[in-house]
Amino acid sequence: MAPPEIASDVDKQTTATSTANASHDPARAGAPLLEVKDLVKYFPVKSSGLLRRVVGQVQAVDGISFSINKGESLGLVGESGCGKTTTGRVLTKLYEPTSGSILLEGTDLAPLSGKQMLPFRKDVQMIFQDPYTSLNPRHTVGSIVGTPLRVHSVVPGNKVLSRVQELLELVGLNPEHYNRYPNEFSGGQRQRIGIARALALQPKLMIADEPVSALDVSIQAQVINLLQDLQKEFDIAVLFIAHDLAIVRHFCPKVAVMYLGKIVETGDRESIYTNAHHPYAQALLSSIPDIKQAQVGGRRERIMLEGDVPSPINPPSGCRFRTRCWKAKDICAEQEPPLLQIGGKEGHFAACHFAEPYDSAIHDAAKAQREADAAAKAS
């Protein structure tokens, strides 16, 4: 990327022509900023003996594809162990992908070596979950936020400090606090420092891995609003990784639901939250405790899943969700369901042999539950 002055010129041009294409290459007009194709990440499981033979593979991410347009945010939701964090880390090349491609404005990042990656690193920045462990306690805030500027020589050495102060002000911190250490800040303020650091290089894509889940409830909204404002101001695309479905609904116009290393359903906010078709997405949505419930009284009908997520070392054959699914038939064990478009809705895909709308599914699930309960009582 060019120095900041030129970059802002490019920004002006894009807003002037008001096209979605920010690339310098006119051939890529309308193409997404990031395109992930069949991304796979396996971690080898080694034997505990002397030979450390590879005895299995943790299939953390197993063939996922998605794309993010410039300035857009995609929410990646799922439970712990579904591979959402691994996905984020592979995209920043903190992990090497096992196979698949990561196209950033047409360049495949997957095969690049560390050195070759360097110019692309400033385009993809990360915000980490834990603001306590992701900041070096022995470095001042000025050094933490300024290091990326120095490493990539984005601004001349004597301008680093003033740029750092600008960044601190941008994220709502006092710019005079650049010489303080992370332990002098609260959790919410630390997360703002992390955001300033990610912002320092004017990235095109930010990977936010559970950016607010470690914060107090009253602080979460502050940070979410800040992220949204910055995203709009600088036209940054965000991959928002979170398990909190309500926050994802608020932040992301597009959502992908992951289960055991696969994307099981993806679509825009409306399709996922009001018209989910995959049984797992439906169960996930019905599990969110709802404050409104206390106001109307009684309990909401909900899909109760049995058991826990299976191990990604030996995932179930066929559909990975079948072991917990109330609709599972023989075909689910034999054939892996492909991601198919749902109805006429553009961009809404679900991977299920028996995909059906939310209302009828929740009705059936409740009925199946009642029958199972009755059978258990009878026996």
Next chain:
Amino acid sequence: MSSPVEDVTRPAGDEPFLVVDDLTVKFPTHDGIVHAVSGLSYSVEMGKTLGIVGESGSGKSVSSMAVVGLHDAKRTEISGSIRVGGTEIIGLSETRMRRLRGNEVAMIFQDALAALHPFYRVGAQLAEGYLAHHPDATKREAHDKGVAMLDRVGIPQPDQRARDFPHQFSGGMRQRAMIAMALVNDPRLLFADEPTTALDVTVQAQILDLLQDLQRDFGSAIVFITHDLGVIAEMADDVLVMYGGRAVEVGTCRAVLSRPQMPYTWGLLESIPEAQTDPTLPLLPIPGTPPSLLHPPTGCPFHPRCRFTGEVPGDLCERELPDLIPGIEGGEHLRRCHLRNAHEVLSNAAAKKSKVGRHGPS
């Protein structure tokens, strides 16, 4: 069962099973006294669930540790009164406290992996808890009781799983095992401190369901501590909102969550994205950060972050701690706020919230 539900012996008078009265917990430190809990009072009846909501540092966990007697007696100054089934706990000897804890009062912790002993089999840990309070029972009986409890909390093949170590259990199963351990002696009062915070939502739904089922069967009183208002909405009959070591709003779950009368509770509810609200509207956060318990603010603990101090005449909010009293609507819904017509002010503010600042100073 050794204490069937019918045998809910009420202590003298008509007192609820747990009564906490003017509880104050202080920790003297090098930097000064940490006022963790100040003047906290609440009560829980048998068969009822009280939800305690608050952020980290609001005193919600500290107050419950004091009730269960798990605080470090040497480093803690406790005053006030805690009565469990008519027995005053404060000042009770450790021997008597031990007899009470586990038998009458049990606790479920947030992190099940840390709370279970990694070197002992799950079944053995359950049996140990049972034997401690049933010295006449044989080891066989204790083991069977443990297996029966594992079965009751929904662990498949309980006799086999009892031979497993905690690390062989998944997160949800560990939490079930811990619930089994807490219930092995049929306690009449259960403290659940963020029992589902570490769990995924689908597993959380299972555990909440289980706790409600068990409460129906055992008729125990539950104090449910969490920061998640959604969980409170599903679980609690009554809610107590804590802020800066004090109760700031108390009432039925329905009243507090649908008609909050304290700006802090209102702010919490407004700052959470909800399933029904328009996602394109900005959230309305509570500005600032939670107070330091080392140097608590004067007057109302919430006043430095409150949007409504301007509605109160003079500098009352900064000077004087409001009492925990009913609002102008009266009833059992108490709040600690100088605003006389709190509900009216707050619902008006909700209506025009898009005009208020988005992310205040930090």
